[in-house]
Amino acid sequence: xxxxVPEQAxxxxxxxxxxxxxxxxxxxxxxxLTEHFRAPIxxxxxxxxxxxxxxxxxxxxxxxxxxxxxxxxxxxxxxxEDLDGHGGAPSSWNYNAMDEQCEAAFHAAYxxxxxxQQLHRQTGVQIHLLRAPAAQALAWMRDGAFDLIYVDGDHKxxxxxxxxxxxxxxxxxxxxxxxxxxxxxxxDEQSLALARQHLQRDYLGAPHRFHPGVCxxxxxxxxxxxxxxxxxxxxxxxxxxTTESLPKSAEINP
Numbered sequence: 001x002x003x004x005v006p007e008q009a010x011x012x013x014x015x016x017x018x019x020x021x022x023x024x025x026x027x028x029x030x031x032x033l034t035e036h037f038r039a040p041i042x043x044x045x046x047x048x049x050x051x052x053x054x055x056x057x058x059x060x061x062x063x064x065x066x067x068x069x070x071x072x073x074x075x076x077x078x079x080x081e082d083l084d085g086h087g088g089a090p091s092s093w094n095y096n097a098m099d100e101q102c103e104a105a106f107h108a109a110y111x112x113x114x115x116x117q118q119l120h121r122q123t124g125v126q127i128h129l130l131r132a133p134a135a136q137a138l139a140w141m142r143d144g145a146f147d148l149i150y151v152d153g154d155h156k157x158x159x160x161x162x163x164x165x166x167x168x169x170x171x172x173x174x175x176x177x178x179x180x181x182x183x184x185x186x187x188d189e190q191s192l193a194l195a196r197q198h199l200q201r202d203y204l205g206a207p208h209r210f211h212p213g214v215c216x217x218x219x220x221x222x223x224x225x226x227x228x229x230x231x232x233x234x235x236x237x238x239x240x241x242t243t244e245s246l247p248k249s250a251e252i253n254p
Contacts, residue, residue, distance in 0.1 A: 021053035024229040025181065029057045032233055036177065036246045037147060040065035044146040044170065046134050046163050047153030048072040051109035054150055054181070059116055059125055067126045069146070070113070073133045074106040077154050079200040095202070106131065134159070138166035147172045151180035157199040157213035164221040171236050175246055179233035180218070184210040186227055187219035 040063045048055060048070045058068055076099035083095055113127050130137050134153050149167045153159060167178045185191055195212035198204060203211050218225055218232060225234045226243050235246050 021057075021181070022229060025231040026053075026057055028228045028231050029054065029179070030061055032177065032179065033058070033061050033148065036175075036235075037063070039063055040067075041147035042067045042069070042145060044069045044071065044141075044149045044167075046071050046138070046149070046151045046167075048074075048109050048129075050105050051112040054152060055109075055112070058150075059127075062125050064123045064125070067128070069128045069130065070109070071130045071132065071134055071137045072106075072109070072153065074102045074109075074131055075133075076100075076102060077156075078202065079156065081198070081200045082202045085205065135162050135166075138163070138170065141166075141170055143169050144172050144176075146170050147175065148177045148179070151178070152182065155182060155202045155211045155213050157195070157216050160213045160217035161220065164217055168221065168241075173236055173239045176236040177233055177246070178222075178236065178241075179231065180214070181232075182211045182214050182230055183218055183225070183227050183232040184230050185215065186225075187215050191215050192219060 043058055043062065043066065045055060045058065045068065049072065051070065055068075055070065062068065078095035078099050110129065113129050116124070117127065149171050151160070151163045151167055153163055164178070171178050191210065191212075192215065194204070194208060195216035198212045199216075201212055222234050222241055224243055225232045227233075234241050234243060236242075237244075237246055
């Protein structure tokens, strides 16, 4: 499958990586998807950027007839604390470049979606691309609408907490998965205390090297989750969140 982006768009976005999704994380995501869902499902992705990482995993492995809703504001997000690097050495991530590339990233995501749709005119996954702040977009959506929800938007605490609160409402209560990226360490007393001191930070560099908002929000919303190489997930079964795997042969509710 080829989902090439127009050359000009690809050239415009080179200062910032298209995706930081590692092969290890991709493998876990594929396994989570294919082991627990054997029929067409509805997937919500919060945080799309160039649609070059997690989006491609879903498109390659979702059953034909599935729906994929992609939500991103594509607007500058770095806080002054991020730009200043307070609370630890600045990470190698170029916040200024990313904020400046929002329009190029949106066009790259649109290009990848259009390329996929052109190759799958009769079959494949139905894609809905929604450009809006997550809190606004998710408020419009009905309870229990999605079988799998992937959260990888703005990583500052308030935004992650809002996304996860919506995800708890939006996930299929009978057989669903909420998952996300950038949980480098499972929450403990030290990391939670540090996270509470840096609610406006996207990422804390050396010596901490973790996303404080993700760590704190995941802990507050779910407590214990499963995690591998920074990718985390939790199942929802019969209205209860659990780290136990869902039955492989479970029926997916419409």
